[in-house]
Amino acid sequence: xxxxxxxxxxxxxxxxxxxxxxxxxKGWSIVLVSAMFALSAKDANPIFIxxxxxxxxxxxxxxxxFLWQERLFRSLYGQISGFDEExxxxxxNTKPVEKKTKGIIxxxxxxxxxxxxxxxxxxxxxxxxxL
Numbered sequence: 001x002x003x004x005x006x007x008x009x010x011x012x013x014x015x016x017x018x019x020x021x022x023x024x025x026k027g028w029s030i031v032l033v034s035a036m037f038a039l040s041a042k043d044a045n046p047i048f049i050x051x052x053x054x055x056x057x058x059x060x061x062x063x064x065x066f067l068w069q070e071r072l073f074r075s076l077y078g079q080i081s082g083f084d085e086e087x088x089x090x091x092x093n094t095k096p097v098e099k100k101t102k103g104i105i106x107x108x109x110x111x112x113x114x115x116x117x118x119x120x121x122x123x124x125x126x127x128x129x130x131l
Contacts, residue, residue: 003088004080011077014092018070022063026116029059033120037127046131052124060117064108068101069094075101 036052039045072094079097080088107113 001085003090004083004085007080007088007090008077010090010092011073011080015070015073015077018066018073022066022070025059025063025066029055029063029117029120032059033124040127040131049124049128049131052127053121056117056120056124060113060121061108063117064104064110064113067110067113068104068107071101071107072097 032055033052036048036055040048040052075097076092076094
């Protein structure tokens with residue numbers, strides 16, 4: 001049981017790091033897009049509003065990637081929790097669970113990711129319209 005708990009602990013650590021990275025990406029996305037809004041404000045260069053798309057879309061993609069990886073590791077965690085103690089090999093390979101887990105495109109358009117990053121992109125569009 002000790003090996004199994006150690007392996008599950010390693011998996012939980014990876015899942016926590018992925019979740020934390022996703023949280024940090026959301027914060028950086030807001031900060032950089034807001035900075036681009038400020039730089040494109042009245043009497044400034046409006047080209048910066050177009051540049052706001054770059055961090056918004058890049059962080060959207062990275063956030064979707066982290067969600068996909070988190071789903072893979074959660075699926076692997078579930079698989080490992082069903083193993084017997086003698087079958088624990090401390091593998092972190094997610095290939096065996098890829099077919100059973102939603103893909104990266106599904107993560108890109110998941111409700112939480114789409115809701116957050118979609119609002120940022122719509123905000124950029126609205127700022128472009130009203131500038």
